[in-house]
Amino acid sequence: MTEHTAAGSSCPELKIGRCAGDREPFPSGELTYLAPLPLPTQTIPYSPHISRIGDTYLEFGANEPKVFSYQIFLGGPLGITCLIALGLPLMICLVVILIGSGEEAWYMLVATFRAGLESALWFGLLLCSLFFCVWLHCHMLFTQVVPTSFNRQRREVCFVPEGSDESIFVPWESLYAWVVQAQGATQYGVIRQCGMGFGFEHEGEWVRVEFECAGTAAALAHWEAIRGYMEYEINDLKDVQDPVDLQGPDDPPHEGVHTFRNARARLHQRIRDQEVGWVHGFFWYLYHVMTLWTLPNHLVEWEIKRIAKVGRRALPAVMREWSEPLPPDQWAKPSAELLRLSANVKALKKRRPRLSITDVFAQVYAREKAETGKPNCHD
Numbered sequence: 001m002t003e004h005t006a007a008g009s010s011c012p013e014l015k016i017g018r019c020a021g022d023r024e025p026f027p028s029g030e031l032t033y034l035a036p037l038p039l040p041t042q043t044i045p046y047s048p049h050i051s052r053i054g055d056t057y058l059e060f061g062a063n064e065p066k067v068f069s070y071q072i073f074l075g076g077p078l079g080i081t082c083l084i085a086l087g088l089p090l091m092i093c094l095v096v097i098l099i100g101s102g103e104e105a106w107y108m109l110v111a112t113f114r115a116g117l118e119s120a121l122w123f124g125l126l127l128c129s130l131f132f133c134v135w136l137h138c139h140m141l142f143t144q145v146v147p148t149s150f151n152r153q154r155r156e157v158c159f160v161p162e163g164s165d166e167s168i169f170v171p172w173e174s175l176y177a178w179v180v181q182a183q184g185a186t187q188y189g190v191i192r193q194c195g196m197g198f199g200f201e202h203e204g205e206w207v208r209v210e211f212e213c214a215g216t217a218a219a220l221a222h223w224e225a226i227r228g229y230m231e232y233e234i235n236d237l238k239d240v241q242d243p244v245d246l247q248g249p250d251d252p253p254h255e256g257v258h259t260f261r262n263a264r265a266r267l268h269q270r271i272r273d274q275e276v277g278w279v280h281g282f283f284w285y286l287y288h289v290m291t292l293w294t295l296p297n298h299l300v301e302w303e304i305k306r307i308a309k310v311g312r313r314a315l316p317a318v319m320r321e322w323s324e325p326l327p328p329d330q331w332a333k334p335s336a337e338l339l340r341l342s343a344n345v346k347a348l349k350k351r352r353p354r355l356s357i358t359d360v361f362a363q364v365y366a367r368e369k370a371e372t373g374k375p376n377c378h379d
Helices: 067-098 102-144 216-230 257-272 278-290 295-310 317-322 336-351 357-372
Strands: 003-005 023-026 029-035 050-053 057-060 148-151 156-159 168-171 176-186 189-202 205-212
Touching: 029 216, 029 357, 050 216, 057 216, 067 102, 067 278, 067 295, 102 295, 148 216, 148 317, 156 317, 168 189, 176 216, 189 216, 257 278, 257 295, 336 357
Parallel strands: none
Antiparallel strands: 003 205, 023 029, 029 176, 050 057, 057 148, 148 156, 156 168, 176 189, 189 205
């Protein structure tokens, strides 16, 4: 889930007047701006945080439950319990055999299994309780958080800060987006973290949405999914959430049992086509057995139905009116500056494909400033 925040976040201080490609170093890392303006990143779009894509607007931050989360919640405790109850005794038994005490191996196996079984069960129960609390927190967010909406017909973004019913609107081309990379040293080594956010300054405070991601590439994929939708390059949720094409033409848009069946059929086809071998297939089945087969898929379908029954948090009236479609002749158009700079970004990236996209942004803005004499971005 994404996190809606205002001022006082742990994110490094954001500054007005920055633009795509600008960098702000801080003691433990660096903040890199991706917007304004929302220039093309030439990245494959992907974002599991997008919950709805329609003709008029996109919702970000109220994503549907995912099968992988249930696989972690169910398979994690089961796997660790089996490792303690079975794996540890087998390892000790193997050590006893290797040191030449084969006649004592069976005794050691039974003794360690009995000694570790109770501890394994209690530890597994503790993990299940912990994961249940995490699941309950995430489930409550589904019905309490109003997602951030991106209206491409109006070319505006609507924020509803957490704990408030006020709808705050900002022009799309004025929205700030950034990536934060930080690292710190501990006694166990170097810890690296990456997060992404977008927002704007409102009445002296930053209204923003922030979330952790795997790295800069993942952050760019999130941003490109949003940007591509707003520029009419993406029109289907499948384009940003189904990179391995596990959704059939008649399947529902969310994950469920159908995605498991499609994945298994895809695996068998790849084995027949000799794209992968039997070892890949063995570990695929082992993983799904350890995560309780199709139970996570059934639970996702159950939770989606429950959310639909309970209902999400009602949108403010002004936001509902804002979300209504407009006649085509009233659709807002991209600015001439955005079109010009976007073309320059694509041309430079084509000439220098190894240059990072943020460096491309910086060079395009630097050239724009040199040619026009205007500052890179406006306050």
